[in-house]
Structures are given as C-alpha cells and as structure tokens.
Amino acid sequence: MTELAIRPAVPGDAEEICRLLNAVDLIEIGREETDLAAVKDDLTHPEAALAENSWLAHRDGELVGYGLMWDDSGADRIDMDQYVLPDHQDAAERLFELMEPRALDRARANGADRAVIHLHLNTRPTVDPALLTRRGWNVVRTYHVMTRPLHPAGDVVPPPPHGLTLRDCREETDRIRARELLNETFAEHFDHQPRSYAQWKADLGGGIDWSRVWIATLAGEGDVAVMVTRNDREAHAWIANLGVVTRMRGRGIAGYLLRYAYAVYAALGREAIGLGVDTANASGAPRLYAAHGMTPYFAAHTWELTLPTP
Incomplete structure (x- = not known):
C-alpha cells in the first residue's frame, strides 16, 4: 500500500470532501446524505482555522480520510469529526495521531488541565471501533436520527x-x-x-x-x-x-x-x-x-x- 499524503483542507476542497462523506454515508446508512452546502459551511466557518484544525489524507491521488476539529466550549471540551474509507484504517490511525495532540493543545490554550475530546460516529462506522478502544476511546452516549x-x-x-x-x-x-x-x-x-x-x-x-x-x-x-x-x-x-x-x-x-x-x-x-x-x-x-x-x-x-x- 502506497504512502499517505496528508495536508490541511482549504475551501476549494469542498467537492472532494463531499464525495468522500457521501461514500461513507452509502456504506454506513445506505444512501448519500451529505450536502455540498454543509461541507462548504464547515470549511468557511469563522472559527474553522483550517491550517491547524483540518486534515486530508490522500493515497494515489484519492481522498481516503478527512478530519476536522473545533472548539465550542472555550474550555476542556474539544470536538472532532473523522471520516475514512474502510480499507484505509492506517489513514484513520494516522489522523488520530495528528488530531489528538492538536486537541490537547487547544484545551491547554483555553487554560484547561485536560482535553475531553468527543467524536460522533455511526454505530456501524467505517472507522474500526477496535482502533478507537486501543487508543483509549469509550462510548459515552448514543443518538438516533429519527x-x-x-x-x-x-x-x-x-x-x-x-x-x-x-x-x-x-x-x-x-x-x-x-x-x-x-x-x-x-x-x-x-x-x-x-x-x-x-x-x-x-x-x-x-x-x-x-x-x-x-x-x-x-x-x-x-x-x-x-x-x-x-x-x-x-x-x-x-x-x-x-x-x-x-x-x-x-x-x-x-x-x-x-x-x-x-x-x-x-x-x-x-x-x-x-x-x-x-x-x-x-x-x-x-x-x-x-x-x-x-x-x-x-x-x-x-x-x-x-x-x-x-
């Protein structure tokens, strides 16, 4: 398997990111549910700071993983999204290796003595749950879309x-x-x-x-x-x-x-x-x-x- 190329996202990546998210949607829920406008809103949000808080993982020119982080609390709570194609779990792990320290930096900058990081994933996610548990993550809540x-x-x-x-x-x-x-x-x-x-x-x-x-x-x-x-x-x-x-x-x-x-x-x-x-x-x-x-x-x-x- 060829090496990953990882870089921050820019607003011009919206269409490529949307295609990846819809590919994940098809696997997880059976239909495409991500709208391009929502992706653009994420990438142009006034608090986005994409250079520090976003990650694109490409392999052979294909986008196989995407991570985005934001800080609504101004304290210890930091939120992240991560999407990865199922055959590229090494991309998921590499994104975690980059995103977790960044979350810690953001919490520290807020004056917090810890980072409490939340990640929302489908109950049958394309990210391997075993990877999450190995890294110390635990499920603390369940939501339903009705x-x-x-x-x-x-x-x-x-x-x-x-x-x-x-x-x-x-x-x-x-x-x-x-x-x-x-x-x-x-x-x-x-x-x-x-x-x-x-x-x-x-x-x-x-x-x-x-x-x-x-x-x-x-x-x-x-x-x-x-x-x-x-x-x-x-x-x-x-x-x-x-x-x-x-x-x-x-x-x-x-x-x-x-x-x-x-x-x-x-x-x-x-x-x-x-x-x-x-x-x-x-x-x-x-x-x-x-x-x-x-x-x-x-x-x-x-x-x-x-x-x-x-």
Missing part, C-alpha cells in the same frame, strides 16, 4: 394549545431571542455548549431560512419554546432544535410544534422530515417523537477520550 414520512392530505396545521401563538424569526430581535431560548432549554442536555449570538449564527451557516425558525408564546407566560427547522437538506426536511422551557413541559407544546413542522414541510412538497435525539434525554424526547410517528433511521455513538495536559 424520520417520518409527510403527507400533504393528512399533515395539516393543527389547532394550537389554548393561548399559544407562534412568530417566526425574520426580525433580528427574534433571532436574538431564539438563541437565548435555545441556551435556556438545552442547558441541561448532554454535550450542549452555550454559544454567543454571533457564534450561533455562524454555526447555522448560510442555508438557514429565518421564516422557518419559530418562537412559541403562551398568554400570561411569555416565550415558552423555540424550534429551528431547515429546508436545505436534499434527503429530507430537518428539525435542528426543539426546546420547551422546563416549567412548561408536559403541556402539549412540543407535540404541537412537531405537528406544525410536519404541516409546513408537507405543504412545501417535502416527502419526509428528520431530527436527531439523545436516547438518554431526560425530558423524554425520544418517547414524544415516537408518539408522533417518528421512527429510528440510524444511530450514532459519541466516543470520548480524556487526555491530561502536561
């Missing part, structure tokens, strides 16, 4: 709970409020990292349509929920976030928002809608989604590695 078919005749806008109204976020003040509600409603969720308004907008990328980000207000209670949805995925519409403030949970608000999203995207001609959920979510979200017709599509593990800073 989907539901949409039907224009059956998915119509439901009547809201008494006193509940929705407004979209085309106004800047409402976008700021949406970010505040997300930080509040997801504060206790595993892996949630509070983000400033500017950081959050950068994370959303260029494909966000603010007319499909909604805030729910309940008479006498104020703003009680937020839902961020997207229509820029080719595979299906997407619910990126759905959060209800703690004191208002269990009153049918989340269920109403789900059905509202079903109706909106069915009317737009989308055939399916999806979302991701932590299977250990303490708020009971997996049961809620199942009760509203969503079924598991595929699952992913969060792998964790903790490294002490010297």
Whole structure:
C-alpha cells in the first residue's frame, strides 16, 4: 500500500470532501446524505482555522480520510469529526495521531488541565471501533436520527394549545431571542455548549431560512419554546432544535410544534422530515417523537477520550 499524503483542507476542497462523506454515508446508512452546502459551511466557518484544525489524507491521488476539529466550549471540551474509507484504517490511525495532540493543545490554550475530546460516529462506522478502544476511546452516549414520512392530505396545521401563538424569526430581535431560548432549554442536555449570538449564527451557516425558525408564546407566560427547522437538506426536511422551557413541559407544546413542522414541510412538497435525539434525554424526547410517528433511521455513538495536559 502506497504512502499517505496528508495536508490541511482549504475551501476549494469542498467537492472532494463531499464525495468522500457521501461514500461513507452509502456504506454506513445506505444512501448519500451529505450536502455540498454543509461541507462548504464547515470549511468557511469563522472559527474553522483550517491550517491547524483540518486534515486530508490522500493515497494515489484519492481522498481516503478527512478530519476536522473545533472548539465550542472555550474550555476542556474539544470536538472532532473523522471520516475514512474502510480499507484505509492506517489513514484513520494516522489522523488520530495528528488530531489528538492538536486537541490537547487547544484545551491547554483555553487554560484547561485536560482535553475531553468527543467524536460522533455511526454505530456501524467505517472507522474500526477496535482502533478507537486501543487508543483509549469509550462510548459515552448514543443518538438516533429519527424520520417520518409527510403527507400533504393528512399533515395539516393543527389547532394550537389554548393561548399559544407562534412568530417566526425574520426580525433580528427574534433571532436574538431564539438563541437565548435555545441556551435556556438545552442547558441541561448532554454535550450542549452555550454559544454567543454571533457564534450561533455562524454555526447555522448560510442555508438557514429565518421564516422557518419559530418562537412559541403562551398568554400570561411569555416565550415558552423555540424550534429551528431547515429546508436545505436534499434527503429530507430537518428539525435542528426543539426546546420547551422546563416549567412548561408536559403541556402539549412540543407535540404541537412537531405537528406544525410536519404541516409546513408537507405543504412545501417535502416527502419526509428528520431530527436527531439523545436516547438518554431526560425530558423524554425520544418517547414524544415516537408518539408522533417518528421512527429510528440510524444511530450514532459519541466516543470520548480524556487526555491530561502536561
């Protein structure tokens, strides 16, 4: 096997990276699910710093591995993505050898005494799980991507709970409020990292349509929920976030928002809608989604590695 050539990514690599990610998608879930726009958003994110935080592994001119690292916490938590073709496990190992020390450097620069690195992989990944365990990684969480078919005749806008109204976020003040509600409603969720308004907008990328980000207000209670949805995925519409403030949970608000999203995207001609959920979510979200017709599509593990800073 010929030697690997490894270099940082640049924005112009987006199409090649997208092809690799879709090749991995085909192996792991049976269909291509990565959109070029999402790859471009990653490579042009204001915090990307590709020269230090990205890696492309080529063999005989073919891209066989890709790694990307980012730091949302400003502390010890560092996140990474890694994708590799299954016949090139040496590329996966070499990427880990480069990425793990870089994560440690970032945590040290944040003043942390350790790096807690998270990596999200399909439960049947192209990366050999034995390689991960040999390097000290452990699975700490499991997520499901759930989907539901949409039907224009059956998915119509439901009547809201008494006193509940929705407004979209085309106004800047409402976008700021949406970010505040997300930080509040997801504060206790595993892996949630509070983000400033500017950081959050950068994370959303260029494909966000603010007319499909909604805030729910309940008479006498104020703003009680937020839902961020997207229509820029080719595979299906997407619910990126759905959060209800703690004191208002269990009153049918989340269920109403789900059905509202079903109706909106069915009317737009989308055939399916999806979302991701932590299977250990303490708020009971997996049961809620199942009760509203969503079924598991595929699952992913969060792998964790903790490294002490010297």
